[in-house]
Amino acid sequence: MSGEHGGPAASIAAEVRHVETLLEQRGLVNSAELDTALQAFLARANPANGARVAARAWLDADFRARLLTDANESLADLGLSMGGGLQEQRLKVVQNTEDVHNVIVCTLCSCYPIALLGPSPTWYKSEAYRSRVVREPRAVLAEFGFALDPATAITVWDASAESRYLVLPRRPAGTENLDEHELAALVTRNGLIGVAAI
């Protein structure tokens, strides 16, 4: 089996709480420390981070080149990182072009670049999205209201291991005069997942 991670959220929450209690009883974690670490991580984890990454990549060709080859290292330019959890996660940034459009998914569960996008939207974790986007991505994009040019090929990235993915959207036309801050304001979470154009 692939590992069924679905099921009612309440039952998962109960299981997590049970494990947490066991860890606390054995002195392996401290409840207050865990809460502090989680709150600190989530306070920093926000789609605005991913938007800053995209805006910088649009403006700075050197940053973009490094972002696409070693994303983790380049994040430091913006004071960002893929740390915050137990270990730093590997990040892979995939660039949309006129010829290729990228979409990210985790078919086994819901792996997601939380540090750059915040907690994932409910639909990203749904069985419908996870099972359908690998089979019929163009139809799924259409349901998001995104009519991709039929001539543009699609690559779907299934985060089935330890890497996390982020889509670098195409820079919108007519934004030549915008600065980095203004460009970042145009970038949406769905654009960074690959289910919307910017």
Next chain:
Amino acid sequence: MTERFAPGERVRTSRVDPSHHTRLPRYARGAVGTVVEIQGSYPLPDDRARGVASEPEPVYTVRFTARELFGGGEHSVTVDVWQTHLRRCDDAGNGNP
């Protein structure tokens, strides 16, 4: 564990259907794809989920055509696959499952 495959190489995923957890998605079993890149080395979750000791092993980004995975479609899908689940295969797609 040393890297057995290089970017550009054709590989076939195993056809295992274990009773325990595996990170090889069902839709990508027994499929022929091309190695895109080597991500690094990580312990195999199939073992870790069972409490079995696991040495880090290479994980590869492997690109498959939708046609290979689903019998149709024009797109491609990349899957992150542990070396345990990959076999070498020739250009005709022959490889030990």
